[in-house]
Amino acid sequence: MLAAGAEVALADIKDRPVDICSGPGHASYHQGDLTDEAFVSKVVTATAEAHGRIDFLVNATGVLWFDQDTSVLDIDLDTWDRVFQINLKSFALSARHVVPHMRAGGGGAMVHIASIDALRGDDKPQDAYGAAKAGVIRLSKSLAIQLAKDAIRCNTILPGPVLSPMQARWQDDPAALSALSAYVPLGRVGVPADIASACLFLLSDQAAFITGTELVVDGGCTARF
Numbered sequence: 001m002l003a004a005g006a007e008v009a010l011a012d013i014k015d016r017p018v019d020i021c022s023g024p025g026h027a028s029y030h031q032g033d034l035t036d037e038a039f040v041s042k043v044v045t046a047t048a049e050a051h052g053r054i055d056f057l058v059n060a061t062g063v064l065w066f067d068q069d070t071s072v073l074d075i076d077l078d079t080w081d082r083v084f085q086i087n088l089k090s091f092a093l094s095a096r097h098v099v100p101h102m103r104a105g106g107g108g109a110m111v112h113i114a115s116i117d118a119l120r121g122d123d124k125p126q127d128a129y130g131a132a133k134a135g136v137i138r139l140s141k142s143l144a145i146q147l148a149k150d151a152i153r154c155n156t157i158l159p160g161p162v163l164s165p166m167q168a169r170w171q172d173d174p175a176a177l178s179a180l181s182a183y184v185p186l187g188r189v190g191v192p193a194d195i196a197s198a199c200l201f202l203l204s205d206q207a208a209f210i211t212g213t214e215l216v217v218d219g220g221c222t223a224r225f
Contacts, residue, residue, distance in 0.1 A: 001025060001056075001058075001196070001200065001203075002020075002021050002023040002024070002025040002026070002027055003023040003024070003025070004023070004024075004025065004200055005023065005024040005025045006025040006056070007025055007026055007027075007051050008025055008026070008027045008028070009027070009028045009030065009043065009046075009047040009050075010027055010028070010029050010030065011029075011030040011031075011032065011034055011039075011040075011043050012029075012031065012034070012061075013031065013032065013033050013034070014031070015031065016029040016031065017029075028046075028047070028050065030042075034061050034090035034093065034094065035085040035086055035089050035090050035093070037093050037097075040090075040093045040094055040097050041097050044094075044097040044098055044101065048101045053104070053105040054098055054101040054102060054105065054108065055102070055105060055107075055108045055109070056108060056109055056110070056111075056203050057094060057095065057098045057102075057108070057109075057110040057111070058110070058111050058113070058199055058203075059090070059091040059094055059110070059111070059112040059113060059136075060113045061086055061087070061090045061091070062086065062087050062113065062129075062166070063083060063086050063087065063129075063166075064126060064129050064166055065079065065083065065126075065129075066126065066169075069083055069126040069127065069128045070125065070126070070127070071125050071127055072125075072127040072128075072131075075127060075128060079128065080127075080128045083128035083129060083132055084128060084131075084132050084135075087128075087129065087132035087133060087136070088132040088135045088136060088139070091136055095110065095139075095143060099147065099150075099152065102147075102150070102152050103150050106151060107150060107151030107152055108151075108152050108153075109152065109153040109154070109155075109202065109203045109207075110140070110143065110152070110153070110154045110155070111155055111156070111157060111199050111202050111203060112136050112139070112140045112154070112155075112156045112157070113136075113156075113157050113159065113195070113199075114133040114134075114136040114137050114140075114156045114157065114158050114214070115129070115133040115158055115159060116158045116159065116160050116216060116218050116221060117129060117130040117133055118130055118131075118133035118134035118136070118137055118158065119134075119158070119222060119225065120225055136156060137156050137158075137214060140154050140155065140156040140212070140214075141154075141212050144211045144212030144213075145212060148211060148212075153202075153207070153208075153210065153211040154211055154212065155202045155207070155210060155211060155212070155213055155214070155215065156213075156214045156215070157195060157198050157199060157202070157214070157215050157216075157217055158214050158215070158216045158217065158218065158222075159190060159194075159195050159218065160184065160189075160190060160216070160217065160218025160219055160221040160222070161180055161184065161189040161190060161218070161219075161221070162189060162190040162192065162195060163177075163189050163190065163191055164191075164192050170189070177189065183221070183224075184218075184219040184220065184221055185219060185220030185221070185223060185224070186219035186220055187219075188219065189219070190217065190218070190219060194217055195217055198215050198217045201215075202215060
């Protein structure tokens with residue numbers, strides 16, 4: 001988005017990344033917990049005051065705790081609750097506070113990052129993650145219907161396997177990465193730029209007649225389901 005010239009406000013609980021991309025656009029960074037409504041309100045207000053409007057929202061917060069997120073039959077329920085707070089509640093809070101600014105500006109667009117894991121079961125489940133991501137799809141559809149009259153579009157991206165910091169384990173296991181790449185019909189795992197390109201499309205005027213749906217970006221994996 002920075003490369004496309006957007007003015008971007010980033011928010012995360014982690015320290016500011018050292019490699020935020022440069023470009024025609026500019027980025028501000030806000031460190032805090034996106035499950036904390038007071039923090040979300042503060043970030044949204046500061047962004048609206050700094051730029052005079054908010055046109056877009058990208059909800060990309062997420063955790064995938066392989067060592068803790070297991071079957072619903074076994075998972076620690078505090079872990080279950082925390083995964084839902086991060087992977088779903090944070091999306092709801094962001095939308096709740098951004099929508100008034102989009103309405104005031106005459107419209108806007110949202111993209112929520114879910115996962116193809118929301119569409120299937122698994123014999124090695126991360127049930128909290130998958131269920132929360134399924135909730136993202138439902139939330140996005142509901143917002144799309146509620147906000148259509150305000151010229152606010154709302155869509156979801158469902159990534160497949162993407163080599164990102166969340167999946168850093170693959171970098172330590174070349175054999176597993178090779179096997180996964182062979183499973184993907186296009187012959188490779190995704191990279192963050194694949195998701196970013198899809199996101200830019202859904203936010204753009206080229207997607208002006210698209211709302212309430214999901215864009216699967218998975219190299220063809222779901223065609224095997």
